[in-house]
Amino acid sequence: MSLFGTTTGFGTGGTSMFGSTTTDNHNPMKDIEVTSSPDDSIGCLSFSPPTLPGNFLIAGSWANDVRCWEVQDSGQTIPKAQQMHTGPVLDVCWSDDGSKVFTASCDKAAKMWDLNSNQAIQIAQHDAPVKTIHWIKAPNYSCVMTGSWDKTLKFWDTRSSNPMMVLQLPERCYCADVIYPMAVVATAERGLIVYQLENQPSEFRRIDSPLKHQHRCVAIFKDKQNKPTGFALGSIEGRVAIHYINPPNPAKDNFTFKCHRSNGTNTSAPQDIYAVNGIAFHPVHGTLATVGSDGRFSFWDKDARTKLKTSEQLDQPISACCFNHNGNIFAYASSYDWSKGHEFYNPQKKNYIFLRNAAEELKPRNKK
Secondary structure, X not given: OOOOOOOOOOOOOOOOOOOOOOOOOOOOOOXXXXXXXXXXXXXXXXXXXXXXXXXXXXXXXXXXXXXXXXXXXXXXXXXXXXXXXXXXXXXEXXXXXXXXXXXXXXXXXXXXXXXXOOEEEEEEEOOOOEEEEEEEEOOOOEEEEEEXXXXXXXXXXXXXXXXXXXXXXXXXXXXXXXXXXXXXXXXXHHOEEEEEOOOXXXXXXXXXXXXXXXXXEEEEEEOOOOOEEXXXXXXXXXXXXXXXXXXXXXHHHOEEEEOOEOOOOOOOOOOOEOOEEEEXXXXXXXXXXXXXXXXXXXXXXXXXXXXXXXXXXXXXXXXXXXXXXXXOEEEEEEXXXXXXXXXXXXXOOOOEEXXXXXXXXXXXXXOO
């Protein structure tokens, strides 16, 4: 039996449940709490593509599991199913038709989860943990791209146990993003590579990192013609770089900005600097969200170079975030991100996923 019901979009019924919960440190923004959240740190989130009716949310965790929820119009979440790896799940993504979910794990394998049959099979193998996974839909091929700490990028036809292609990376893969026909991969030692995916994947350009510290997250953005044109790269040092692939004026168009830091620079107190754990672009407005180890999310307009909003501080880091396909929902995960080492891990602390109505807050200021 299929897991999918026949619900339609989200946020069509006015404010519904938004803002109806009580305030406390774990949910200072009064956002909707997803039911039955994972039992360990949440490493990745992904919403279903627009081809599916309704909204489904996938989360992967350090409890080795991948969970799926249906998000209803009211904001209520219904747990639908879950699958297991034998190691922490580091990344998840959807097929373009919404029938499959792909999962990457520390167990050195990637799996394909068929949501209609609720069966999961292994589709990829590496010699070290698999850090990133992305579905590529090209006119002449479809495949899954996996990036690993074994310093390879592999491309898989899900019907074969051998990769279609293996590309060597200069270092371990730390983060990646894909919007056809472009992929970007950021590695250890501040490596940064752009790939073109037309006809077959190939290296397009290696880029000197605009950031001086370890890469943590990357997200591709599109231009007004809906074509991928650049990316935002986040580091462990509370900074994001906006980088265009072929800008008219690189010195002017590319820039970095500080974020996820405590105590403004104007105070005499030392500034606490936190990792940027996730970046997501709004699918309609092109504005972006960042989440950090400081337990805050912020919304930004990269074109106007302004901050639109910063949240109150949660009582633990925000480890991942994503938007749904029409940008009405912003999902973010509150859980320990290991940024202070294992000695600060508290297994008694609950992990949360929150849903926020994002339709208005991410509009550029000059658009009403």
